[in-house]
Amino acid sequence: MLLNLAIRDFILVDRLELEFERGFTVLTGETGAGKSILIDALSLAMGERGDAGVVRQGFERAELAAEFDISGIPHLQRWLAESDLAGDPGVCLLRRVIDSGGRSRAFVNGRSATLQQLREAGEFLVDIHGQHAHQSLLKTSAQRDLLDAYGNLAGSAKEAAAAFREWQTLRRERLEYEKNAAASAEELAELEHQVRELATLSFAAEEWAELQVEHGRLTHAASLMEGAQFGMEVLSEGDGACLSQLNGVIARFSSLLDYDAGLKEILDTLEPAEVQLREAVYSLRHYLQRVDLDPERLAHCEQRLRDVHDMARKYRTTPEFLAELLAEKQARLEKLRGFESGGELQQQEAEAQQRYREIAGRLSAGREQAARELGAKVSEMMQDLAMAGGCFEIALNPLPDGAAHGQEDIEFRVGAHPGVPPKPLAKVASGGELSRISLAIQVATAAVSPVPTLIFDEVDVGIGGGVAEIVGKLLKQLGKERQVLCVTHLPQVAAQGDRQWQVSKSASDGQTMSRICLLDRVDRIEEIARMLGGMEVTETTRRHAAEMLGIEK
Numbered sequence: 315m316l317l318n319l320a321i322r323d324f325i326l327v328d329r330l331e332l333e334f335e336r337g338f339t340v341l342t343g344e345t346g347a348g349k350s351i352l353i354d355a356l357s358l359a360m361g362e363r364g365d366a367g368v369v370r371q372g373f374e375r376a377e378l379a380a381e382f383d384i385s386g387i388p389h390l391q392r393w394l395a396e397s398d399l400a401g402d403p404g405v406c407l408l409r410r411v412i413d414s415g416g417r418s419r420a421f422v423n424g425r426s427a428t429l430q431q432l433r434e435a436g437e438f439l440v441d442i443h444g445q446h447a448h449q450s451l452l453k454t455s456a457q458r459d460l461l462d463a464y465g466n467l468a469g470s471a472k473e474a475a476a477a478f479r480e481w482q483t484l485r486r487e488r489l490e491y492e493k494n495a496a497a498s499a500e501e502l503a504e505l506e507h508q509v510r511e512l513a514t515l516s517f518a519a520e521e522w523a524e525l526q527v528e529h530g531r532l533t534h535a536a537s538l539m540e541g542a543q544f545g546m547e548v549l550s551e552g553d554g555a556c557l558s559q560l561n562g563v564i565a566r567f568s569s570l571l572d573y574d575a576g577l578k579e580i581l582d583t584l585e586p587a588e589v590q591l592r593e594a595v596y597s598l599r600h601y602l603q604r605v606d607l608d609p610e611r612l613a614h615c616e617q618r619l620r621d622v623h624d625m626a627r628k629y630r631t632t633p634e635f636l637a638e639l640l641a642e643k644q645a646r647l648e649k650l651r652g653f654e655s656g657g658e659l660q661q662q663e664a665e666a667q668q669r670y671r672e673i674a675g676r677l678s679a680g681r682e683q684a685a686r687e688l689g690a691k692v693s694e695m696m697q698d699l700a701m702a703g704g705c706f707e708i709a710l711n712p713l714p715d716g717a718a719h720g721q722e723d724i725e726f727r728v729g730a731h732p733g734v735p736p737k738p739l740a741k742v743a744s745g746g747e748l749s750r751i752s753l754a755i756q757v758a759t760a761a762v763s764p765v766p767t768l769i770f771d772e773v774d775v776g777i778g779g780g781v782a783e784i785v786g787k788l789l790k791q792l793g794k795e796r797q798v799l800c801v802t803h804l805p806q807v808a809a810q811g812d813r814q815w816q817v818s819k820s821a822s823d824g825q826t827m828s829r830i831c832l833l834d835r836v837d838r839i840e841e842i843a844r845m846l847g848g849m850e851v852t853e854t855t856r857r858h859a860a861e862m863l864g865i866e867k
Contacts, residue, residue, distance in 0.1 A: 315334075315336065315382060315383045315386075315766050315767055315796075315797045316334045316356075316380060316381075316382055316439070316440065316767045316797060316799075317333070317334060317381045317382060317383055317405075318331065318332065318333055318334065318379075318380070318381040319331070319332045319334070319352065319355065319356060319359070319378075319379070319380050319381075320332075320377075320378070320379040320380075321351075321352075321355045321376075321377075321378055322376065322377040322378075323369060323370040323373040323374075323375065323376050323377065324351070324355055324368055324369075324370060324376040324377075324378060325351055325354070325368055325370060325376075325828070326351065326370070326819065326826055326827055326828040327351060327355075327370070327827070327828050328370065328827060330829075330830060332352070332815075332830060334797070334799075335797075335812075335813065336793075336797055337793045337794070337797070337798070337812035337813070338789050338790045338792070338793030338798045338800070338810065338811050338812045339797075339798070339799045339800070339811055339812065339813050339814070339815065340799075340800050340801075340802055340807065340808045340810075340811035340813075340814050340815070341799065341800070341801045341802070341814075341815045341816075341817055341830070342801075342802060342803070342808050342814060342815070342816055342817070342841055342845060343816055343817030343818055343819075344818070344819075344844075345803070349801045349817045350771060350801060351817070351828055351830075352799075352801075352815075352817075352830065353442060353769055353771055353801065354368075355378050356378075356380055356440065356442075356769070357442060358378050358410050358412070359378040359379065359380040359408045359409065359410050359432075359436075360380070360408060360432060360433060360435070360436025360439070360440060361410075361420065361429045361430070361431075361432030361433030361434075361435075361436055362433075364410070364412050364418060365412070365416050366412070366413070366414050366415060366416040368412055369412060369413065369414045373414070374413060374414055375411055375412060375413040375414065376411070376412050377409070377410070377411050378409065378410045378411075379407065379408070379409040379410075380407070380408045380409075381405065381406070381407050382405070382406045382407075382408070382439050382767075383404060383405065384404060384405065384406045384438075384439070385403075385404035386766065387438055387439070387764070387766065389438060389764070390406065390435065390438035390439070393434070393435070393438070394406065394422070394423070394435070397422075397431060398425070399422040399423055399425050399427060399431065399435075400423065401422075401423025401424060401425075402423075405423075406422070406423060406435065406439070407421075407422070407423050407424065408420075408421075408422060408432060408435060408436065408439075409421040409422075409424075410432065420432045422435055437765075438764070438765070439765070439766065439767060440765065440767045440768075440769060441756075441765040441767070441768050441769070442769045442771065443748075443749050443752040443753065443756075443768065443769065443770045443771065451726065451739065451752055451755060452739060452740045454723060454724065454725065455719075457708075457724050457725065457726045457739070458719060458720075458723075458724040460755075460759055460762075461681060461684055461685060461688065461708060461724050462681070462684075463759070463762035463764070464684050464687075464688050464758075464759050464762050465680050465681060465683065465684025465687075465688075466680075466762075467677060467680045467681065467684065470673070470676060470677045470680060471677060471719065471720065473673050473677075474670065474673045474674045474677050474718075474719070474720055475718040475719065477666070477669050477670040477673045477674070478670050478674070478716060478717065478718045479718065480666050480669075480670075481663065481666040481667050481669070481670045484659065484662050484663040484666050485663050485667075487659060488659040488660060488663050491659055501650065502647070502650045502651070505643055505646060505647040505650065506647065508629075508643055509640065509643050509644055509647055511625075512625070512629075512636065512639065512640040512643065513640065515621065515622070515625050515636070517622055517625070517633075517636050517637060518637055519634055519635075519636075519637045519638070522622070522633045522634055525615065525618060525619060525622070526619075545594075545598050546595065546598050546599065549591060549594065549595050549598070550591075550595045556591060557588070557591050557592065557595060560584065560587065560588050560591065561588065563584065564581065564584050564585060564588060567580060567581050567584070568581065622636070670716065671716070671721075674716055674720050674721045675721070677720050677721075678710065678720060678721050678722060681710055681720070681722070681724070682710060685707075685708035685709075685710060685724075688708060688755075688758060688759070689705075689706050689707045689708050691758045692706040692751070692754045692755055692758050693705045693706045693707075695754035695757065695758065695788070696730075696750075696751065696754055698781065698784045699750045699751075699753070699754060699781060699784065699785060699788075700750070700781045701730050701731065701747065701750065701751075702732070703731060703732030703733075704728070704729055704730045704731055704732070704734075705728070705729045705736060706726070706727070706728050706729075706736075706751065706754070706755075707727050707728075707729075707736050708724065708725070708726055708727070709724075709725045709727055710722040710723075710724065711723040711724075711725060725738055725739075726738070726739040726755075727739065728747075728751055730747050730751075739751065749770055749771070750785065752770075753770060753785065753788055753789065753792070754788070756768055756792055757788050757791060757792050765796075766796050766797060767796065767797045767798075767799070768792065768796060768797070768798050768799070769798075769799045769800070769801075770789065770798070770799070770800040770801070771800075771801045778804065778806075779806070782804040782806035782807055783806040783807075783810075785804075785806075785807055786804075786806050786807040786808075786809065786810030786811075787810055789807065789810060789811075790810040790811070790812070793812060803845065804845070805842045805845040805846050805859065805862060806862070808841070808842060808845060809842055809859075809862035809863050813832065813833075814832075814833045814838050814841065815830050815831065815832055815833070816830070816831055816833050816837070816841050817829070817830050818830075818831075835863075835865060838859075838863055838865075839856055839859045839860050839863065839865065840856070840859075841859075842859035842862060842863060843855040843856045843858070843859040845859075846858055846859060
């Protein structure tokens with residue numbers, strides 16, 4: 315829902331900030347007052363094309379900012395998060411700056427964004443219905459989504475899309491196999507040989523490190539034994555060995571403690587050293603028992619290293635990745651064996667196609683029923699909207715090969731007058747008719763359409779009297795479901811609004827400015843009276859206006 319619109323130095327507006335509420339809001343004013351400025355500003359804030367002409371004369375830039383409550387639009391919240399454009403929880407702020415040179419900058423929640431991102435965010439938020447405004451109902455995808463939502467078919471549509479993707483994936487694999495059958499056979503034979511060869515090596519990744527450590531130990535066994543024996547001589551077995559001399563020092567100092575207690579601190583340091591030396595001697599003795607010259611084991615280890623190196627060079631990899639390479643080739647081999655005859659692929663494809671046809675068939679049946687119901691409901695409304703004898707229908711154009719969105723394209727068609735064959739909604743010529751048809755569709759689908767804010771411009775072109783009152787009541791009814799704004803010149807429509815904004819134009823210091831203000835009860839009577847009677851407002855028109863507003867006068 316639109317919460318706030320801030321405008322600065324835009325066309326005839328210097329500074330303006332409007333707060334919006336739920337329900338049905340009307341914008342009125344004299345011809346030429348600039349009633350469409352608000353819609354133009356909001357359109358630019360949502361990514362419509364703009365140029366330097368929108369900047370108020372004599373100023374450097376125009377700034378437009380629209381704040382929305384998005385707490386009830388989870389799809390937009392996800393999109394913002396995925397696009398790294400999320401802001402405060404439950405709020406979305408769209409901002410646009412256009413300078414006097416025509417350059418434009420866009421922001422979403424304070425982060426720099428592209429115009430495309432601004433437009434994508436705007437499509438979740440506002441739908442503008444009018445001759446010159448963007449209109450999501452003219453898009454085939456929007457028509458399809460609206461029909462599916464009306465018929466509670468969104469889940470079936472997703473299921474059909476998933477089944478179609480599965481079918482097409484298997485179809486591509488089957489075609490690829492048929493195209494490369496001979497090459498696949500050659501690859502299969504080569505893979506079988508490679509897997510046998512790599513498996514025969516029986517080499518695991520962890521073996522490589524262990525093998526290198528063992529080879530280093532066996533290669534230098536003599537040096538290791540000599541070094542260990544030298545350590546034993548110096549520490550405990552040779553003349554003047556460290557351990558025996560240290561024991562002598564400890565014994566001498568112990569006998570002198572009675573004469574000087576200061577030696578105790580030195581003894582406390584030497585005794586742990588003696589213990590550690592004994593442990594070192596024990597470990598060396600144990601090490602010497604294990605270390606041995608083993609030429610046979612060394613030869614075996616060297617041969618194993620050569621075999622591993624040779625295999626790694628052959629497959630242009632390193633020894634550490636030989637096991638991983640074997641796993642990859644085994645996986646590819648299993649896949650090729652599964653498709654060896656091609657028959658299994660064909661069967662899988664046929665089964666996937668059948669699943670898609672069944673799911674899509676149920677979706678088509680649901681769409682046919684929803685199309686009949688929605689077509690009849692909108693056609694009924696058209697009779698009261700100055701299109702007597704007109705009809706609205708939803709065509710399901712078959713797609714023989716199917717598609718991700720189903721087995722048919724959806725097309726909204728309208729015959730605005732008796733005897734006129736229905737044509738695609740996108741080709742309806744009259745902006746007023748298009749707006750009223752859109753109004754009927756929106757009212758009929760109000761409970762399921764996802765866009766929270768609707769703006770109607772020129773919805774009352776070419777109508778008056780009782781039809782205008784019906785249009786107003788429909789807009790008021792729609793306002794119970796969503797936020798509705800309508801630019802109108804008809805008092806019958808304006809009187810149905812929950813609130814009313816008046817757009818006026820004034821001149822000051824040689825500059826013409828547009829102003830928008832919220833009308834209270836008294837001002838609404840005056841404005842409705844002006845709309846009824848023109849420039850000259852009488853007590854009669856005031857009484858009539860009060861009666862239309864349901865206000866005692």
